[in-house]
Amino acid sequence: MAKSHHIGIAAAAAAVGGALIARSLRAGRAIDFHGRSVLITGGSRGLGLLIARQLGREGARITLAARDVDELERARADLKSRGIDVDVAACDLRRREDAEQLVRDVIARAGSIDVLINNAGTMQVGPLDHMQVSDFEEAMAVHFWAPLHAMLAAIPDMRGRQGARIVNISSIGGKIGVPHLVPYCASKFALTGLSDSMRAELAKDGIAITTVCPGMMRTGSPFNAWFKGRHRDEFTWFAVSDSIPVFSINGERAAWQVIDACRHGDAELVITWPARLAIIANAVVPEAVALGMSTANRLLPSAVDGGGTDAHSGWQSLSDWAPSKLTRLTDRAAARNNELPH
Secondary structure (H helix, E strand, C coil), X not given: CHHHHHHHXXXXXXXXXXXXXXXXXXXXXXXCCCCCEEEEECCCCHHHHHHHHHHHHCCCEEEEEECCHHHHHHHHHHHHHCCCCEEEEECCCCCHHHHHHHHXXXXXXXXXXXXXXXXXXXXXXXXXXXXXXXXXHHHHHHHHHHHHHHHHHHHHHHCCCCCXXXXXXXXXXXXXXXXXXXXXXXXXXXXXXXXXXXXXXXXXXXXXXEEEEECEEECCHHHHCEECCCHHHHHHHHHHHHCCCCCEEEHHHHHHHHXXXXXXXXXXXXXXXXXXXXXXXXXXXXXXXHHHHHHHHHHCCCCCCCCCCCXXXXXXXXXXXXXXXXXXXXXXXXXXXXCCCX
């Protein structure tokens, strides 16, 4: 009995010691963003814009890249009103030549790229019956090929630079398959694998890669997702779910967590405790999670007979329930974070 007691004490002491060592090593990796050149893709709205605001306050030199010129100009005006200077670049990173030109332009202006945050995203919501091959191709182009193009273009300049960072914004949908989000999840799984596998090879070059897997965040993104089938019903459940405080996180808090993980060069960040629990459950009891997902799928809007393949944006899919009091938090976030049409 005494021997078991001593073993238990030794194990606890080893665990505490290991935690302290890990904490010390993490603190030693911390960087200061002041004066560093940060490139944020998909930075014109939502999480990307929130990250830009916070990094701008820390004195980072920021470049925002996105496809929509008007959105970029609104983001520039937003940041300028907060005393933050920013460069913007309208480009399509699905094309490798655009990514290479973007990187050349940023280096020419700022002298380097110290931090690359791959945040650009798209989301197709609806039953698998209404998804087409083109939906999968678009999701892969935005979530896999665009980050790959940006990384391959930026890595040569980042090699050997102390404190170089790459952050890839994946998703809980890049860890667990979710019904009515099949193209999104498949492409986010690809991004998670790309990010995780490149990490080990680039560590020797002084580049730390962080894979971020957020759960539900209140950034206002449902308005810019694309919905198929019973698109108004799909938008309603998505927007309402996104607004539940217990299951979703304030966008500003999520952005702070991303920046903190980037600052310390963390390997992975999972945002929200429901997302962490879901990942653990999927690893420990995958059959139970599969049953839960199957049950959830039965509660989601069914496919329609004939048609249903046309995609409608969130703002084209408004209903009596969304916007409403049930979606108030998401609606407010959308207004704050440049997610509404102008």
